[in-house]
Amino acid sequence: MYLDFTIPIPDLPGKIGRFKKGNTIYIRYVVSRKYHADRKYNIPNHKIIGKEIPGNPAQMIPNENFLKYFGDTNLPELKRDASRSSCLRIGAFLVIQKIMEDYNLPQMLMKYLGTKNCGLFLDLCAYSIICENNAGQYYPMYAYNHPLLTEKMHIYSDTKISDFFASITDDQSVGFLNEWNATRDHREKIYISYDSTNKNCQAGDIEMVEFGHAKDPRDLPIFNYAVAYDTNNREPLFYEQYPGSIVDISQLQFMLEKARGYGYKRVGFILDRGYLSKENIKYMDRCGYDFVIVVKGMASFVSGLILENKGTFENKRECSIRKYKTYGITIRDQLYASDEKERYFHLYYSDQKASAQREQVEAKINRMAAHLGKLKRKAVTIGEGYRQYFELFIHEEDGVFLFAKRCLPERRWSYTKAEMRQKSCFPEIRVIWGTRACGFSLMKRRQERSSPNS
Numbered sequence: 001m002y003l004d005f006t007i008p009i010p011d012l013p014g015k016i017g018r019f020k021k022g023n024t025i026y027i028r029y030v031v032s033r034k035y036h037a038d039r040k041y042n043i044p045n046h047k048i049i050g051k052e053i054p055g056n057p058a059q060m061i062p063n064e065n066f067l068k069y070f071g072d073t074n075l076p077e078l079k080r081d082a083s084r085s086s087c088l089r090i091g092a093f094l095v096i097q098k099i100m101e102d103y104n105l106p107q108m109l110m111k112y113l114g115t116k117n118c119g120l121f122l123d124l125c126a127y128s129i130i131c132e133n134n135a136g137q138y139y140p141m142y143a144y145n146h147p148l149l150t151e152k153m154h155i156y157s158d159t160k161i162s163d164f165f166a167s168i169t170d171d172q173s174v175g176f177l178n179e180w181n182a183t184r185d186h187r188e189k190i191y192i193s194y195d196s197t198n199k200n201c202q203a204g205d206i207e208m209v210e211f212g213h214a215k216d217p218r219d220l221p222i223f224n225y226a227v228a229y230d231t232n233n234r235e236p237l238f239y240e241q242y243p244g245s246i247v248d249i250s251q252l253q254f255m256l257e258k259a260r261g262y263g264y265k266r267v268g269f270i271l272d273r274g275y276l277s278k279e280n281i282k283y284m285d286r287c288g289y290d291f292v293i294v295v296k297g298m299a300s301f302v303s304g305l306i307l308e309n310k311g312t313f314e315n316k317r318e319c320s321i322r323k324y325k326t327y328g329i330t331i332r333d334q335l336y337a338s339d340e341k342e343r344y345f346h347l348y349y350s351d352q353k354a355s356a357q358r359e360q361v362e363a364k365i366n367r368m369a370a371h372l373g374k375l376k377r378k379a380v381t382i383g384e385g386y387r388q389y390f391e392l393f394i395h396e397e398d399g400v401f402l403f404a405k406r407c408l409p410e411r412r413w414s415y416t417k418a419e420m421r422q423k424s425c426f427p428e429i430r431v432i433w434g435t436r437a438c439g440f441s442l443m444k445r446r447q448e449r450s451s452p453n454s
Helices: 064-069 091-102 105-130 136-144 158-167 170-182 248-261 278-287 300-309 351-374 384-388 409-423 437-449
Strands: 016-021 024-036 041-053 056-062 190-200 222-230 235-243 267-271 290-294 326-333 343-349 390-394 400-406 425-430
Touching: 024 064, 041 064, 091 105, 105 136, 105 158, 105 170, 136 158, 170 235, 190 248, 222 248, 235 248, 248 267, 248 278, 300 326, 300 343, 351 390, 351 400, 384 390
Parallel strands: 190 267, 267 290
Antiparallel strands: 016 024, 024 041, 041 056, 190 222, 222 235, 290 425, 326 343, 343 425, 390 400
């Protein structure tokens, strides 16, 4: 792919050559030479690094090979052809620009990025929102037919964008986050939704990139990043990035300290199940933070609670949350044996989800039966999970699998029911009061009726 600007042809005698194909003159660079003893001369290994500008033999248009072999060359920031479309799409841009001005973002960023880079940064933000894309090579196409915040609406090349991001320092990022969070109303009670994910990385030798528990397993190193979000005002607050080998559960306490450092004291946290641990619960108690944590219904410490309350609320009209087509109750109990206080457990039940998961269980049994059919008369090891639904007949001497017989309906259905009745209820742990949408609706109903289990 050829880039969209011109540069001088490198002056390297003996390494730069030209050859003509059709009406185009290509510039070749000798990467290496290999000596052939039988022929008694060197054979050069050429790579095309660009094509000559017609009528200007000193200039060329570079390609990606030029960036590979001449990466330290200073490249132009502006596109060679900075023409604009005759029709600019301004609708979404005007809305985003008004939001930026209301949050005073241009003045805030100008302190840390300067006038020139501030406009480019805001344009990249608008580009990522409008186009739902963050690939730098496509930004010039966006800039061609959209208004820009850069001086004189300059269209910068993707090379400039890459250099710009590489030039941002930690001090600039920290300075902006400090000022952004200083403008928030710390007297207001807010709930911070905090979640993290990871990304595979093929960029090479980067200090933060390490092997860890990847959500998209490709046998590649990863890096982790997390975002804290004010759910009341729908505003992002701060972000974190940390090495790929660090798990979510160990990072939570550092995030809580960061939130305290930004001045957030009257806060509650909405957390994913990956942050649930006894140490994290105790730490949030010591800090006086409220929290809501989603828990897997199959988890051992809540499965008993689910089974104990199954059948007590799923069909009660007073437990219905019509907005979400869900039923729910609130129960007080200890989270673990040595817990110093009782927690509020919100149990929700959805008919739609139960029906879908029932079908998943039945489909799983059918897949098991099809797989067992392929294993007949073979010496194989079959997992214990199959014995819940099938009676397996295996030759005692040579271990050859003969055939499988489905369990009696009563026995097979008992396993299915056990699995379904745990999956169809999904609890949340919280302190003080529910903050998620369902939890808040349920709690509001409970307070209006002054009944602890309705």
